[in-house]
Amino acid sequence: MPHIEIDGSEIEVAPGATLMDAAAQAGIYIPHFCYHKKLSIAASCRMCLVEVEKAPKPLPACATPVTDGMKVWTRSERAVEAQKGVMEFLLINHPLDCPICDQGGECQLQDLAVGYGASNSRYAEPKRVVREKELGPLISTDMTRCIHCSRCVRFGQEIAGMMELGMPGRGEHTEVMPWLEHQVTSELSGNVIDLCPVGALTSKPFRYKARGWELSRRRTVSPHDGLGANMLVHVKDGRVYRAVPQDNEAVNECWLADRDRYSYEALYSEDRLTRPMVRDGDRWVEVDWGKALAQVAGALKMLRDTHGGDAIGVLASPHQTVEELHLLQKLARGLGSDNIDHRLNHSDFAADAGRAGAAWLGLPVAELSNLDRVLLVGATVRKDQPLAAQRLRQAVKAGAQLSIIHAADDDLLCKVAHKLVVKPSALVQALAQVARALQEAGLDVGAVAASIGGVAVTDAARAIAGSLRGGARKALLLGSLAQQHPRAAELHQLAWAIGQASGARVGFLSPAANSVGAQVLGVQPAGGGRNAGRMLAEPRKAYVLMGVEPELDAYDARQALEALRGAEFVVALTAFKGAAPDYAHVLLPIAPYTETAGSYVNMEGRLQAFHGAVKPLGETRPAWKVLRVLGNLLELPGFEFDSAEAVRAEALPEGEATVRARLDNAVEGVALAHPAPVEGLDRVGETPIYQLDPLVRRAPALQKTADAAAPEVWAHGELIARLGLEEGGQVRVTQGEGAAVLRLRRDDRLPVDAVRVAAGHPLTAGLGARLGTLSLERL
Amino acid sequence: MTLLTPESLAQIDREIAKYPAEHKQSAVMAALRIAQTEKGWLSTETIEYVAEYLGMPAIAAYEVATFYNMYELSPCGRHKITVCTNLPCQLQGAGDIAEYLKKKLGIGFGETTPDGRFTLKEGECMGTCGSGPLCLHNNHKMYTRLTPQTVDQLLDGLK
Amino acid sequence: MSTKVCLWTLDHPNPASLETYVANGGYSALKKILAEKTPAEQIIEQVKISALRGRGGAGFPTGLKWSFMPRSFPGDKYVVCNTDEGEPGTFKDRDIVQFNPHQLIEGMVIAGYTLGARAGYNYIHGEIFELYQSWEQALDEARAAGYLGKNICGSGWDFDIHAHHGYGAYICGEETALLESIEGKKGQPRFKPPFPASFGLYGKPTTINNTETLASIPWIVKHGGQRFLELGKPNNGGTKIFSVSGHVNQPGNYEVPLGTPFAELLEMAGGVRDGHRLKAVIPGGSSAPVLPAEIMMDCTLDFDAIAKAGSMLGSGAVIVMDETVCMVQALERLAYFYFEESCGQCTPCREGTGWMYRVVHRIEHGQGRPEDLDLLMSVGGNISGRTICALGDAAVGPVHSFIKHFRKEFEYHIENKRCMVGD
Numbered sequence A: 001m002p003h004i005e006i007d008g009s010e011i012e013v014a015p016g017a018t019l020m021d022a023a024a025q026a027g028i029y030i031p032h033f034c035y036h037k038k039l040s041i042a043a044s045c046r047m048c049l050v051e052v053e054k055a056p057k058p059l060p061a062c063a064t065p066v067t068d069g070m071k072v073w074t075r076s077e078r079a080v081e082a083q084k085g086v087m088e089f090l091l092i093n094h095p096l097d098c099p100i101c102d103q104g105g106e107c108q109l110q111d112l113a114v115g116y117g118a119s120n121s122r123y124a125e126p127k128r129v130v131r132e133k134e135l136g137p138l139i140s141t142d143m144t145r146c147i148h149c150s151r152c153v154r155f156g157q158e159i160a161g162m163m164e165l166g167m168p169g170r171g172e173h174t175e176v177m178p179w180l181e182h183q184v185t186s187e188l189s190g191n192v193i194d195l196c197p198v199g200a201l202t203s204k205p206f207r208y209k210a211r212g213w214e215l216s217r218r219r220t221v222s223p224h225d226g227l228g229a230n231m232l233v234h235v236k237d238g239r240v241y242r243a244v245p246q247d248n249e250a251v252n253e254c255w256l257a258d259r260d261r262y263s264y265e266a267l268y269s270e271d272r273l274t275r276p277m278v279r280d281g282d283r284w285v286e287v288d289w290g291k292a293l294a295q296v297a298g299a300l301k302m303l304r305d306t307h308g309g310d311a312i313g314v315l316a317s318p319h320q321t322v323e324e325l326h327l328l329q330k331l332a333r334g335l336g337s338d339n340i341d342h343r344l345n346h347s348d349f350a351a352d353a354g355r356a357g358a359a360w361l362g363l364p365v366a367e368l369s370n371l372d373r374v375l376l377v378g379a380t381v382r383k384d385q386p387l388a389a390q391r392l393r394q395a396v397k398a399g400a401q402l403s404i405i406h407a408a409d410d411d412l413l414c415k416v417a418h419k420l421v422v423k424p425s426a427l428v429q430a431l432a433q434v435a436r437a438l439q440e441a442g443l444d445v446g447a448v449a450a451s452i453g454g455v456a457v458t459d460a461a462r463a464i465a466g467s468l469r470g471g472a473r474k475a476l477l478l479g480s481l482a483q484q485h486p487r488a489a490e491l492h493q494l495a496w497a498i499g500q501a502s503g504a505r506v507g508f509l510s511p512a513a514n515s516v517g518a519q520v521l522g523v524q525p526a527g528g529g530r531n532a533g534r535m536l537a538e539p540r541k542a543y544v545l546m547g548v549e550p551e552l553d554a555y556d557a558r559q560a561l562e563a564l565r566g567a568e569f570v571v572a573l574t575a576f577k578g579a580a581p582d583y584a585h586v587l588l589p590i591a592p593y594t595e596t597a598g599s600y601v602n603m604e605g606r607l608q609a610f611h612g613a614v615k616p617l618g619e620t621r622p623a624w625k626v627l628r629v630l631g632n633l634l635e636l637p638g639f640e641f642d643s644a645e646a647v648r649a650e651a652l653p654e655g656e657a658t659v660r661a662r663l664d665n666a667v668e669g670v671a672l673a674h675p676a677p678v679e680g681l682d683r684v685g686e687t688p689i690y691q692l693d694p695l696v697r698r699a700p701a702l703q704k705t706a707d708a709a710a711p712e713v714w715a716h717g718e719l720i721a722r723l724g725l726e727e728g729g730q731v732r733v734t735q736g737e738g739a740a741v742l743r744l745r746r747d748d749r750l751p752v753d754a755v756r757v758a759a760g761h762p763l764t765a766g767l768g769a770r771l772g773t774l775s776l777e778r779l
Numbered sequence B: 001m002t003l004l005t006p007e008s009l010a011q012i013d014r015e016i017a018k019y020p021a022e023h024k025q026s027a028v029m030a031a032l033r034i035a036q037t038e039k040g041w042l043s044t045e046t047i048e049y050v051a052e053y054l055g056m057p058a059i060a061a062y063e064v065a066t067f068y069n070m071y072e073l074s075p076c077g078r079h080k081i082t083v084c085t086n087l088p089c090q091l092q093g094a095g096d097i098a099e100y101l102k103k104k105l106g107i108g109f110g111e112t113t114p115d116g117r118f119t120l121k122e123g124e125c126m127g128t129c130g131s132g133p134l135c136l137h138n139n140h141k142m143y144t145r146l147t148p149q150t151v152d153q154l155l156d157g158l159k
Numbered sequence C: 001m002s003t004k005v006c007l008w009t010l011d012h013p014n015p016a017s018l019e020t021y022v023a024n025g026g027y028s029a030l031k032k033i034l035a036e037k038t039p040a041e042q043i044i045e046q047v048k049i050s051a052l053r054g055r056g057g058a059g060f061p062t063g064l065k066w067s068f069m070p071r072s073f074p075g076d077k078y079v080v081c082n083t084d085e086g087e088p089g090t091f092k093d094r095d096i097v098q099f100n101p102h103q104l105i106e107g108m109v110i111a112g113y114t115l116g117a118r119a120g121y122n123y124i125h126g127e128i129f130e131l132y133q134s135w136e137q138a139l140d141e142a143r144a145a146g147y148l149g150k151n152i153c154g155s156g157w158d159f160d161i162h163a164h165h166g167y168g169a170y171i172c173g174e175e176t177a178l179l180e181s182i183e184g185k186k187g188q189p190r191f192k193p194p195f196p197a198s199f200g201l202y203g204k205p206t207t208i209n210n211t212e213t214l215a216s217i218p219w220i221v222k223h224g225g226q227r228f229l230e231l232g233k234p235n236n237g238g239t240k241i242f243s244v245s246g247h248v249n250q251p252g253n254y255e256v257p258l259g260t261p262f263a264e265l266l267e268m269a270g271g272v273r274d275g276h277r278l279k280a281v282i283p284g285g286s287s288a289p290v291l292p293a294e295i296m297m298d299c300t301l302d303f304d305a306i307a308k309a310g311s312m313l314g315s316g317a318v319i320v321m322d323e324t325v326c327m328v329q330a331l332e333r334l335a336y337f338y339f340e341e342s343c344g345q346c347t348p349c350r351e352g353t354g355w356m357y358r359v360v361h362r363i364e365h366g367q368g369r370p371e372d373l374d375l376l377m378s379v380g381g382n383i384s385g386r387t388i389c390a391l392g393d394a395a396v397g398p399v400h401s402f403i404k405h406f407r408k409e410f411e412y413h414i415e416n417k418r419c420m421v422g423d
């Protein structure tokens, strides 16, 4: 290991390290702009020039590798002179508009200019002015401020996986821009705001709202997908003004998905429910908490007493906190009902009996970046877990083989080794082929061996199996589509068998912030109760809803709405009104994650707690407090808590250790039916990225992005031709009783006999099963 | 529908074949040149088409089109005359030749005659300094040792 | 008549043809090493003995450069020829490609053999499209004759060469910018290390040489390194093509032994144009510092002598200026060139070249200020040595040297808002 001397102190550094690494190790700050620890080295801003013994000229610390015996001075006269020279060049064409710049107060250029800039300029020539660029609803530009560090461009190429920004032009005419003023569409685009060291790229929703120094920063955890990105919300006067990433190498590194960054806007949506409301005939009236809670307790008690606990169904969102979910399940069971579930969008619960524990990622999140072999099954990972997709791309860049079995050949923005793209109902058969290929290669596929003997193996399946047999660090990951699949249990069973045979770890990509927590806490039937599917298929007399919008969240939205409308009593604990006034009888305003203390368990089983960042809006209350009072009103034992921490201590006595002890992806005893796909056209009905949960559905800037466009019907060109339909025309989609009229678009990345119609959206809520069959007609 | 003629595409394919299969992007400079030779200039459609043909992002092709001087990103006269005015040529009389051309065509550098026949451009060193003053016609044909007489002959021949 | 290494075919009626080349011993060096399976080390040794120094500008010893190539690296490796000559004043490589293409092909094939490369690319300057076409024809001819492509000269060894055409960017002459350009990107230089010998074209080991350098190789292989060295002087082996332009009676390329006195070259080029006096010379292309006539007339033309005189041999482009030249105006044009051609990635070059140009432009147009000259020296000082590639230094060379040697003219301009020279 090389030894070097830096600013007089001797250190030992890793071979291959740069002077910048060495300085960081020694706790020395070297000024820089283009260097960023997660991006390739550009060495172009030249701000990090340092003096190195025997080097005739100053060297850029970011790009100069250490050699044994090197002597480096980062603040010597020569180094500082070089740094000052660069700073002067950076400032000659930079506008002096700090007072009106959104970056003011948190600008690396401003900070360094104070230390390195001269007080008066020697530059007497006209300054450059650069035209603004339109980047869409999330990012504002002030391009004259750009210092050409190229971080935003490299981010697109290297991290987001798509080059949306470039630097056309040459010399001082070079400008950062997108192609043709197209808005940027990456689901990670907002990170360029953090990367931009000056105020050239800033947050559009935040523009001119507040100054950096007026905001206080509160740590929290993203409430969206199962990654659990760490973030800071910036707060002023009791209101959240923006969200930025908090570095955590093990989870989100230094990134946020746009969903995490911009969903805070929904907190102040007009749809926020801020006072309890009760239905009075056809009217809704605002009431005080006491009255509302008394009505809820009264109705539930009455229904339980007359019809038994089984008359009550409890549906909770996996985006609620550990504390909330724990108390809710306690309440349900206290009422004598085991009808509780968080898996509204699932359709097959057959694995429940054979599961060894809670379904989780099966490996640490950070290891996603280091896998050698990955098989993704039914995973629209870029949209469902954008930062997990980013890690997989890094793995592929480092040489991993990534294969997919899916109902769409979506662009993962990285090289895909092998793929089997089939309609949803053929997924079981496809996965069975891989198991069979392993079996043919002489591996032991355990319990499924007997059921797959007749499966014909395609070349693609054999290639996938071959890929899984190689490599050391490997995983088979089941995505949302696989989890929601009508034969999810068989997929799980096959995946487990393949994992056992090949040595790949089997994991689940959790769709929601607390999917793992909800399982660990028992927010699903434990003693013969009804799961979400049955609760809605076999309507209950009463429903308790927490944080859900079943008309959007349910696997069969139409059926869900019917069940709710037919119920005698529905209470919704919710932060938003949404469609609840249609079917509910009482609305209880509960606090979103920023307004309550709580915790989430992410996909790797990491328990992450947070405090409320701001006070609850209006008369909103933290849900754990609402449930505590309800428990008391219902005279249930064990509802005396005085803090969220106390609830958590009961829910997870050993904290994260309790979680870990309950994680297990093993499954047994699921019978494999004869694997044959369903006849006809399969619907591929996924939740779009900006429809995942009640917050993102109401975030205005996110709703203006291309990813939030109204659902359309996507079909393969061959299918469009075969049905005599017209690309771009309106078509009627029919699923049993349900129908919708939508525009038809072509996507040849779909299997010919599958049609993609998003679920989780008001325009398609009238349709049935997410992965059911459908028909298309010309209008 | 292809935006370029089969002849142009065949030329582009020949260029692609020079590079390893996974590095088609290497042919982008040639492909843009070939497209420009056919179309006269590079419209956004043309750049997008070329980028797609080579499997690269359009913005990356646009970076290339804007980095190298000889690509035209807006419509241009039928005959583009680029005069080198760099020092060696200047010493050999390029300044006078440039003035002569401007006067004769009635346009300045970067301008096109109203009839769309000529565009005049100022160029950088063309690596032929010993034969200056000189100019380049439509990027591909060089005329050296220019005098007012040879300029007259050249322009008369370009319809 | 003295020996010519590169431009000898001009003494023949059909200089570029394969017949002329072969009839005069062309491709015999290649045939010999293929037949004898000459070990690569032996060839590199001869190139080292020859004291061949890179003809592209930096004068780096070619044999040493070749020895950096990891020849036994199992993957692809490349040889790249740099015919991007865009340095104002330089126009020698075009003549090699135009009049002696086969010697360059032979040189590249020998380089490919020696360095274990799988293919070669020749990057040809944008504005000389006609040469790009004639070069491709020469490649076809060589392929047809079995000197290139599959199974070269029946040896069972394959090596092919392709042409890559630039399209107007001086910076692509810089070797790593050139590689980026071949990869289909903006021609922006890469930071070194890693050097091309370990991370070059497509990330593979690559050796890049100037056209004249590579075209000298067959001669060295054929006649031995020692004879090449003896053509020139110690540490400066061989002949060198000087491109003479500006105020001489016969601008053109003159291939003479390294170490030839400048006065002799000037005479070959017909002397300073009639009735005028020599004022200044830029001896190595526009990036090289200008030297006043007195210094230049005492100088011999080789890397070491010119460096000692305070400039550099560079690419061998000799720009001659007589007493009618206004040094402010001349510098303005050069400053504009570097400003226009900066690739724009490094801060000092992107911002500094524009700053220097604008100040010189002001001086030339009567808006100069007394403090401008010191400002130019200081801005230049903040650019040079602080950029990724040498364009930054190249841009500063003229500014510093023009002011250093002709400060009076600049001062006169600032004070009197007009030229000291002429009219």
Ligand SMILES: Cc1cc2nc3c(=O)[nH]c(=O)nc-3n(C[C@H](O)[C@H](O)[C@H](O)COP(=O)(O)O)c2cc1C
Residues within 6 Å of the ligand: C053, C054, C055, C056, C057, C058, C059, C060, C062, C065, C082, C083, C084, C085, C086, C087, C170, C171, C172, C173, C174, C175, C176, C208, C209, C210, C211, C213, C214, C389, C390, C391, C394
């Ligand atoms: C701005 C700049 C422009 C250059 N232009 C050329 C050029 O046109 N031709 C050339 O051969 N080398 C040029 N070089 C030098 C090359 O980078 C490189 O050193 C050379 O091609 C190596 O070949 P050699 O060792 O045979 O000289 C240039 C360097 C710089 C910094």
Ligand code: SF4
Residues within 6 Å of the ligand: C171, C188, C189, C341, C342, C343, C344, C345, C346, C347, C349, C350, C387, C388, C389, C390, C391, C392
């Ligand atoms: S010195 Fe100039 S030309 Fe060279 S890399 Fe830097 S910006 Fe580009």
Ligand code: FES
Residues within 6 Å of the ligand: B084, B085, B086, B087, B088, B089, B090, B124, B125, B126, B127, B128, B129, B132, C087, C088, C089, C090
């Ligand atoms: S200066 Fe005009 S061609 Fe070189």
